[in-house]
Amino acid sequence: MKLYRIAAVTERVLRQLWHDRRVLVFMLMLPAIAMLLFGYSFSGDITDVRIAFIDEDNTDLTESILESLQDAEAFKVTVLDSVNDPQHLLLSEHYQAVIRLPDKFTSLYYAHFAMGVATSAQGTVDLTLDESDPQIAATIRMGLADAMMDLGEGGPVDIETRELYGVEVRFIDSFAPAIMGFVVSLLSIVLTLLSIVREKVDGTFSRVWVSPVRRAEFILGYVIAFGLIALVQSLVVLTIGKTVFDIVINGSIFWAFGCTILFAVGSVGLGTLLSALAQTESQAIIFFPLVILPSVLLSGMMWPVQAIPRLLRPLTYLVPVTYSNRLLRAVMVKGLAPWQEPVGFIGVLVFVVLTIALSSVVLRQSAGERE
Amino acid sequence: MSNRAPVFHAETLTKRFGTLRAVDDVTMAIDRGEIYGLVGPSGSGKTTLIRMLCGLAVPTVGAAELLGSSMPSERRVVEHRFGYMPQERAIYRDLSVAENLLFFGQIYGMLRSRIIERTRDLLDLMKLSDRAKQRTDKLSGGEKQRLSLACALLHEPEALLLDEPTIGLDPALRREFWDHFHELNDNGRTILLSTHYLNEAEWCDRVGLMQLGRLIAEGTPDALKAMASARSGQERPDMEEVFLILTREGVAGGVS
Known part of the structure; x- marks a missing residue:
């Protein structure tokens, strides 16, 4: 050679x-x-997902849920007044999800924890979701879950995360x-x-x-x-x-x-x-x-x-x-x-x-x- | 490996591709200083015979020797001593004329200064001096062929195997190529070449006629003419007639 x-x-x-x-x-x-x-x-980062947010409770708690959603880059949140038919919004207004926090949401939410024991009292989020695109639907579910977790103090579970191989890859x-x-x-x-x-x-x-x-x-x-x-x-x-x-x-x-x-x-x-x-x-x-x-x-x-x-x-x-x-x-x-x-x-x-x-x-x- | 060994030697050399006998039982010896022309139609086995003699194809039966070394097993012994010009022009189309010569010089271990010197001489000889920096796909057919020959001559080999070196050239350029061949021959080079231009057979020292893989007749141009004349009774046949007469009768007559 x-x-x-x-x-x-x-x-x-x-x-x-x-x-x-x-x-x-x-x-x-x-x-x-x-x-x-x-x-x-x-890039995998989904953005500009249109979400309608209907707050029928109007408390500090529901306000902070709204803020969490608005802070998420994935969503464009529009706050609407109460409507009877959320499905109608999906069809005619082309929202990909309607999130409704009903009246008494906050009091039920706190009631659940206040008892210190299992109780049927529970705050309910009413989510109407366009499932035609599974990736977008998943993003919405995740965003909502994140918003709930952001409630922090008094929240149901605190997840302690240790991120390996770099933060937020x-x-x-x-x-x-x-x-x-x-x-x-x-x-x-x-x-x-x-x-x-x-x-x-x-x-x-x-x-x-x-x-x-x-x-x-x-x-x-x-x-x-x-x-x-x-x-x-x-x-x-x-x-x-x-x-x-x-x-x-x-x-x-x-x-x-x-x-x-x-x-x-x-x-x-x-x-x-x-x-x-x-x-x-x-x-x-x-x-x-x-x-x-x-x-x-x-x-x-x-x-x-x-x-x-x-x-x-x-x-x-x-x-x-x-x-x-x-x-x-x-x-x-x-x-x-x-x-x-x-x-x-x-x-x-x-x-x-x-x-x-x-x-x-x-x-x-x-x-x-x-x- | 004495100097008296034939430069090219084939002994019952046979190459089969499947059932096709591309070269069929050829025995021949070409001595130092000869110009030997393999003549025959395309598909008669000239290329395969040359490829076996320079170690590119492995014989099915028989032996091929180049400068006393058995091919392809001992080709490393003689690899510096022969030059080969394949039928395809075999130059890099996306390199310049000078770069082609540079590469072929480098792989033969020539010093850069020597390559430059040889390149100048050869381009001069081949009338390509003003083309040195030109990419070869911009050259004319004749220019490519002259460069191809120059590539085979670059490392000053003593034996040359030229496969259809004049194919596609106009008559004037073919004459020029033959002048080069005779000049190389005068300088002691042994040349084995193939051609299907029958008139070129006249310019060889010895000619081998090939048909369907067999060497059907061999000799000096004059000897072949005499042979044809004796067979057909025709006076002074030209090479084309010689070829027609000998190929018609060659197989039947069993001349080799």
Whole structure:
């Protein structure tokens, strides 16, 4: 193995990308676009849910419930006078919920606790809810429950919370590590695949094969080139994450980059593997959705793996991005060292070893048996 | 690995793809300093034969040797000593002319200064000097082919395997390529090339006629003409007629 031959392959791959400005721009834009698009549209923070609030009791207690609801970012609260038919409001006025605190709510509420023993006396909140969107309905239920809990003193239960892995981790905070792994791996796979298929089509692969370049040198050359690119892309994701979304990074940046690059190495291996299955560039393109769809849908990037039906869940363990998500989230959000997330870490390591070893085998076949 | 070993040597060389015999029982030896032309229609096995001789394809039966080393098992021994020009132009379309040469020089371990020197000479020779910074997908077909040849010559190999080096070139440019071949040959290079332009056979030291994977006739252009003339009774046949006569009778006559 000679360093200068590895360097020659790396230099060549980078020069090719440099000449293809469209690809270069795309490479830098994709992580930026993905972060902005997903970051804004999937921020997970539901806002502007229209709620009608009807207070028939008018006490300090009901007033504080109203204030809690108004303080919640999710809701736009409109205070209405008493109505007979709350359902009518949902239909004609397009409220997503009507919250009614009936007369005597406060006195019943306090009565319940004053006795010191179980009693049937109980304050009742009358909630009319639009269930057509379960996510919004859940937000409303949660917001109302929060408002009740905010009553504090004298409330039914006091929940003492110990928040682990960072206070108030938002969706975007745990999304940034996922998008980093996804974008870096997607581009490494796609560009390696296209590049090697193109070498086969153009015949440059034959020329390299008869030259002193060894298979390992060839693969390493590619790995280093895309490792460098992975580093730049991670920087783009983190910069946008930090400046635009103010993401919280609890862990070490060093580990974040290290793990991303490690994952990029496996992706170059996977791209090389797939290149054996395609003889032309148009055949290679068929693989793109095959790579993208499972990565997005089954990796736990958009929604937790636990939200995927049990029947499909074993499939998630075949998707490499599943492991990079676990690993990068552990490193960036939880602030752990890679080995403290063994499933993710070992998953990524196995991915790297397997794809690199196999790609070395398929390269021999790509070179040899063709006419 | 003595100098007296043939530069290219095939012994009952056979390559099967499934039931297709791409190369069928070919035995040949090409000595130092020869220009040997493989002539035959497309699909006659020229490319596969060349690929086996440079270690790109593994023989099904028989042996391929290059500069005394068995291919592909001992290809590492001779990898610096031969140059190969594949039928596809085999240059990076998204690199410039000079960058292509730089890469192929680097992987052969040439010093950067030496690469620059050779690049200047070769681009001069191939009349590509003003194209050095041009991306190769902007070049004309002939220019790409000249660059492809330059890439094979860069590391100064003593043996050359050129697969259809003149395909698609206009007659004037083909003449120019042949001038290069003879010049290289005068400098001691051994050249094995394939072509389906029958008139080019005239310019080789020796010619092998291939048909359906078999080497059906072999000899100097004059010897082949005499052979054809004797078979058909035709006076002074040109190469095209030689080919037609020998391929018609070759299989039946069993000449090899």
